Amino acid sequence: MKVLVAFGTRPEALKCFPVIQELRKCEGADVKVCVTAQHRDMLDQVLRPLGLKPDYDLDLMRLSPSLSDITSDVLNGVGEVLDKEQPDRVLVQGDTTTTMATAMAAYYRRIPVGHVEAGLRSGDIYSPWPEEVNRKMVGVIADQHFAPTEQARENLLKENVPESQIHVTGNTVIDALNQIKDQVNALESGHPAVRQVVDAIGRTNNRLILVTSHRRENWGQGIEQICTALRRLADRGDVHIAYPVHPNPNVKIPVQEFLGDHPSISLLQPLDYLPFVALMTRAHLILTDSGGVQEEAPALGKPVLVLRDTTERPEGIASGNARLVGVDAVTIVTEAERLLDDERAHRKMSRARNPYGDGKAAQRITRHVLNGSYAD
Ligand code: UD1
Ligand code: UDP
Numbered sequence: 001m002k003v004l005v006a007f008g009t010r011p012e013a014l015k016c017f018p019v020i021q022e023l024r025k026c027e028g029a030d031v032k033v034c035v036t037a038q039h040r041d042m043l044d045q046v047l048r049p050l051g052l053k054p055d056y057d058l059d060l061m062r063l064s065p066s067l068s069d070i071t072s073d074v075l076n077g078v079g080e081v082l083d084k085e086q087p088d089r090v091l092v093q094g095d096t097t098t099t100m101a102t103a104m105a106a107y108y109r110r111i112p113v114g115h116v117e118a119g120l121r122s123g124d125i126y127s128p129w130p131e132e133v134n135r136k137m138v139g140v141i142a143d144q145h146f147a148p149t150e151q152a153r154e155n156l157l158k159e160n161v162p163e164s165q166i167h168v169t170g171n172t173v174i175d176a177l178n179q180i181k182d183q184v185n186a187l188e189s190g191h192p193a194v195r196q197v198v199d200a201i202g203r204t205n206n207r208l209i210l211v212t213s214h215r216r217e218n219w220g221q222g223i224e225q226i227c228t229a230l231r232r233l234a235d236r237g238d239v240h241i242a243y244p245v246h247p248n249p250n251v252k253i254p255v256q257e258f259l260g261d262h263p264s265i266s267l268l269q270p271l272d273y274l275p276f277v278a279l280m281t282r283a284h285l286i287l288t289d290s291g292g293v294q295e296e297a298p299a300l301g302k303p304v305l306v307l308r309d310t311t312e313r314p315e316g317i318a319s320g321n322a323r324l325v326g327v328d329a330v331t332i333v334t335e336a337e338r339l340l341d342d343e344r345a346h347r348k349m350s351r352a353r354n355p356y357g358d359g360k361a362a363q364r365i366t367r368h369v370l371n372g373s374y375a376d
Helices: 010-025 041-050 067-085 097-108 131-141 150-158 172-190 192-202 221-235 249-259 273-282 291-300 329-341 343-348 361-371
Strands: 002-007 030-035 089-093 113-116 144-147 166-168 208-212 240-244 265-268 285-288 304-306 322-324
Touching (some): 002 010, 010 113, 010 291, 010 361, 030 067, 097 113, 113 131, 113 361, 144 361, 172 192, 172 273, 172 291, 172 361, 192 240, 192 273, 208 221, 221 249, 285 291, 291 322, 304 329, 329 343
Parallel strands (some): 002 030, 002 089, 089 113, 113 144, 208 240, 208 285, 240 265, 285 304
16 A cells, blocks of 8 residues: 655654654555655754655745745645655645645545544634644545544534544654653753753753744734743743744744843754753743644643633643633733742643543554554
C-alpha cells in the first residue's frame, strides 16, 4: 500500500513524524513524504534533528502570502506530486492551509484521505481563523478520522460522520513529547538560549514565564495587549519571561518593538523542539495561543493560560491544567498574578495529566491505515 504523508508547518511535522516512523516499520507500507514547506525555517528545524528527508519538498513559503496564495500553491504543488505518485491513501494532520489544500488535491483525484487530529472544534469559524474551517473541510473529505479524544469523536458524530470511520487514537504530539522528554536535562547546559534563560531564572527564584503566540486573529490589537501584559508582569522583578518569537512579520515586528528593550524578557528565535521542551519543563507558567503547547503542557504538569477567547482543545481546561484568558491585558495580568502569588492555585493547575493521549497514537493510526478496516 502506498501512503503519501503531506505536511508543511512546524506543528504538522512534529505530529506527523511519529506516524511516519511507525508506518516505515511496516513491510506492507510504501511511505512517501511530501513537504510543502509552507514554513521553511521552522519546518527544517524539525526535519533536521529527526534526520527526516522528504521525498518531495515543494519549498512554497513566501514572505507575505495571502491565504489564497498558500491554498493555490499547495493545491497545485501537491496535486502534481499526487499525479506522479498515485498513492493509495493520503494522510494529513491538523488544520493548516497545507492540510486543507492537500485534502482538496487528493479529493479532486479521488484518493482517500486519512485525517490525523480530526474532530477538534471551537464552534467559531473565525477563531481560530482559518483553522476551524480548514479542519472542518478536511473532515468532509476524509474517510478515516483519527480523533485524539472522545470529545473530538463526539464532535464528528454530531456532524454525521459515520461512527465506523472514527478512531480515537490520542494525539501524536504526546508520542513526540515522550520520545524526547528524557533528553531535556542533558541538553540544558549545552544550548545557548536555554542556558541564557536558566541563568536568568536563577536570579528570580526560578520563576520562568514561557510565552508563544502567532494566531492570526490575535494580530494587531491582540498582540499589543499581550505585550502590554508581559511588560507589566516583567516589571514585577520576580519573574523572567522567555518568548521564542514566531517569524511571521505580523508577530515578530510588534513584539520586538514592544518588548525588545526589557531586561527581564528574553526574546528568542524559534527553538528546536528539544530546547523548547526544556524550557516548558523549567517554566512556572506558560502563556500561549498555540494549539500544540496547550496539549503538551498538561502532560508536563505546567499551568497554561490560553491567550484566546475560544479553544478547540477544551480537555486541558476540563482537566484543570489550562484556563482561557483571552487577550485583554488586565485579565492576562490578573490571571498570571493569581498563579504567581497564590501557591495553592498554582499547585492545582500543575498536576500532570494526559487528556490528549498515552503516547501510542501513531501505532493505532498505522494499524488502521494499513488494515484499511474501519473497525477498532
Ligand atoms: C501557520 C498556520 C497555522 C499554524 C501555524 C503554526 C495557516 C494559514 N496557518 O501559521 O494554522 O498554527 O502555522 O506555527 O496554515 N515564516 C518564516 N519562517 C518560517 C515560518 C514562517 O519566515 O519558518 C514567516 C514567513 O513570512 C511566512 C509567515 O511567517 O510567510 C507566515 O507563515 P504562514 O504559514 O502563512 O502562517 P503562520 O502564521 O505561520
Ligand atoms: N515549538 C517549538 N519551538 C518553539 C515554539 C514551539 O518546537 O520555539 C513546538 C511546541 O512544543 C509545539 C509546536 O511547536 O509542539 C506548536 O507549534 P505552533 O505553536 O507554531 O503551532 P500550533 O500548535 O498552534 O498549530
